[in-house]
Amino acid sequence: MLIVTLKHEEIIKPNNGALQAWQHLYNSFPITNQFRTNPYKLLITQKLIGELNNPTPPTGLFEPAFTVFDAGLIELEKALAKGNYRISNYLDDFGSANAREMLIFEQELTAPTRLNLLNTWAKIRANNYLDAAEKILAQRSPEYLQILARTTENTPLISGEYLGYHIFRGKYVMNKARDRVTGLMGGHSWLAVTEPGEITPLSTMVNKEGSPIYNLPAPTASITSASRPVAIESGSNAPFPNGVVQVKLYIWAEHITPSGVTVGGWKLKTGNLGETTLFPRGWTKEQTLQEIAYARWKIPTNGLHIDGNEWQSVSSNGAIKIHMYIGPHSSTLPAFNLPYGSAFPK
């Protein structure tokens, strides 16, 4: 087994690009754990790349160097698999507890997770909608990328649905027999609103409990199992200064008449008398999810535990409060991989 021990200088000197990248970072950003660790990772990886006869030189700035770093990770994995290298030898030379923690963190990730992070990084690098002051900081953070991957991925959430459906379409509440849509949850985006105009629901019939069925006006959007008309109640639109809008939402649901016939009719969104908040108009799905992930990323430093599994943090421009239900009821900080229940703006 080959064990390589290198001195700090030996790693820096042969690689001016890496040194420049390191100096650039130290000169440009506050010395936080986040940025202190990245140059170490970069240097270690580049050294490994060199030793594996793949000397792709960094250009000196962080972004291209990060690409090299990612490629280096793959090479590092191969090397580790062969048992040729011990990361701890390199880390001891740097003498940095932060670097040690970061590399331990990386080692704990499975290969698919690492690949997922790389893909997530590539996507946000192409379209990063976060505030200018925060976007690069987030994009370079393995923690943010991990949360963003969790926020956008199409795997079951607490209730078994995709966060995207919950926010951009709304979750349909079903009756116990699951043969009728009886309400709407979520719907925190303008994309969830299908009706072009606001509506004033009117009733010409009652349900079996004697309550009015708001069967007018007829919806304009088509009714399918995957898509239901959703409308804003006329006059309920209350904009906040930060771009968030509070509205009352209706879904076209199914009701039972006293004679047992199923008919369509508008039904207020479930809970809170139909009132909900929408992320700012014009925010795309990608932007909304990036901002939710940003807020979740910031929970440890600027988040509040509200109650149960409800947490509150802020958007990247600091203007919008974002509430999130995450994982089980707990007041301890939620782990990156815990599923969402919902996320909505204030």
Add this chain to the structure above:
Amino acid sequence: MENISLEISVSSLVMNKSEIERTVRLFYFDSRIPNSSYLIGCKYKYILQMEIELKKVIDGISQYYEWGHERFFVESYKDRSSCQDPINEQDLGIFPTIDLYELLKNYISFLKRFEDIEKLKRFIKEALKLITNEDYINNTHCTIIVDDIKINIYKNNKDTGLLIDDFINEIKSFIPYQN
């Protein structure tokens, strides 16, 4: 009333330009009814409306009433009410409607006591005076119990050095009075 706990929490969030947004929340916890504390997510005026409408069901004026929050959604009939957490797709249980009406009444009674915001601020200020200045300054989290109400103060790093009067005067949101 050992199942009931009342809490006033004050917490701070750093918004844009390092501006602090400090919020007061008035929680009502009833340990027998899961998730009922999520009613804080409903506006005060709606909580008042829910009590009126639920009373109509109990009195037989209405047959059925749906109310609550997306984490505590209730379908009420005259005698029994079914509680759900639709976000987590959990059945929270079936309870006598009269118990849920009592829950609403008690929560409203707690809220009415402090609906005068200035009175609420004075109450928190007086509570903070019960701890030493050193404890107030040095701790990011303080809990004070007054009249069986737990007052939780969660301070942000940006609150460091802020005098009690300033801390209280800079509260911007009062939930559920102003959601």
